[in-house]
Amino acid sequence: MAIDLNLLRLVPILAKEKNVTRAAQKANLSQSAFSHALNRLREQLNDEMFIRTRNGMEPTPYAAMMIPVIENALSKLDTATRGPSHFDPLRDAHTFYIGAVDYFEFMFMPVLTARFKTIAPNVRLSVDILSETIKVERVEKGQLDAFIGVDNVQHIPHYFNKHPLVSDHFVAIASVERHDLPEQLTMKHLVSEPQIHLPAVSSGADHIDGWLLSQHLYRPLATVVQSYAVGGRVAVASGYLMCVPFRIALELAKMLPLRILDLPDGAPSYDLLLLTHRLYDYQPAVQWLINELKTVRIA
Numbered sequence: 585m586a587i588d589l590n591l592l593r594l595v596p597i598l599a600k601e602k603n604v605t606r607a608a609q610k611a612n613l614s615q616s617a618f619s620h621a622l623n624r625l626r627e628q629l630n631d632e633m634f635i636r637t638r639n640g641m642e643p644t645p646y647a648a649m650m651i652p653v654i655e656n657a658l659s660k661l662d663t664a665t666r667g668p669s670h671f672d673p674l675r676d677a678h679t680f681y682i683g684a685v686d687y688f689e690f691m692f693m694p695v696l697t698a699r700f701k702t703i704a705p706n707v708r709l710s711v712d713i714l715s716e717t718i719k720v721e722r723v724e725k726g727q728l729d730a731f732i733g734v735d736n737v738q739h740i741p742h743y744f745n746k747h748p749l750v751s752d753h754f755v756a757i758a759s760v761e762r763h764d765l766p767e768q769l770t771m772k773h774l775v776s777e778p779q780i781h782l783p784a785v786s787s788g789a790d791h792i793d794g795w796l797l798s799q800h801l802y803r804p805l806a807t808v809v810q811s812y813a814v815g816g817r818v819a820v821a822s823g824y825l826m827c828v829p830f831r832i833a834l835e836l837a838k839m840l841p842l843r844i845l846d847l848p849d850g851a852p853s854y855d856l857l858l859l860t861h862r863l864y865d866y867q868p869a870v871q872w873l874i875n876e877l878k879t880v881r882i883a
């Protein structure tokens with residue numbers, strides 16, 4: 585038999601007030617309506633529920649057993665129907681888990697960490713450099729809050745929300761010892777010079793390779809690395825070229841003896857996307873993170 589939840593709500597109130605008149609006022613009911621509801625509950629549960637004593641209305645053993653169960657259930661219902669809880673970055677402790685490409689970690693993490701130190705001192709960012717397949721799977725399971733991906737080189741499921749983060753353009757870096765290279769490379773340079781390769785995505789798909797392939801051209805890849813920092817060091821040691829986004833090149837040139845060279849006209853752009861799942865990104869904490877990532881400015 586289904587019990588009206590509105591009737592059950594009256595039980596903890598009467599147990600606390602021990603008086604029908606006061607309990608009715610607390611429940612915003614008339615005394616007669618409260619008494620009528622209590623009689624209905626007695627009939628449905630086949631128990632007196634409350635007995636009048638010198639100390640007021642006391643619960644029967646059955647009602648006393650039910651009260652903590654009812655209070656717990658009502659608390660959970662109240663939480664569920666109230667909607668997502670508020671997120672206060674200044675006070676709340678929270679760890680965000682993000683799957684990202686190397687560009688995000690290299691360019692965004694220093695800026696975000698410095699900013700969060702002030703505006704969100706108890707918030708941590710945990711970044712995983714994973715394959716795109718694993719990132720997508722973990723976001724779908726709610727194990728990652730967001731996925732920072734690259735546009736135009738990977739499939740993005742339709743149930744992801746896409747937020748553009750930054751657009752960059754490609755250049756080449758080379759050791760300062762490569763005096764033989766011009767300020768702007770030609771296609772001949774790209775198809776003849778050995779190069780260091782950092783795949784845009786784990787499948788190996790790459791902007792530069794796709795651009796060259798559209799012209800039936802290929803470049804010689806001498807070695808593959810997993811980060812821009814390592815690629816820059818290899819470029820200095822080997823004399824090989826490496827095609828990287830311009831902002832990355834600027835940072836590497838500050839740290840290493842590298843030249844920045846323009847690519848031939850028509851080179852593709854590098855567009856970074858913030859991807860969140862529609863099942864989870866309504867949460868206040870994730871909404872706050874999305875807004876922070878979309879508004880952060882990198883050099």
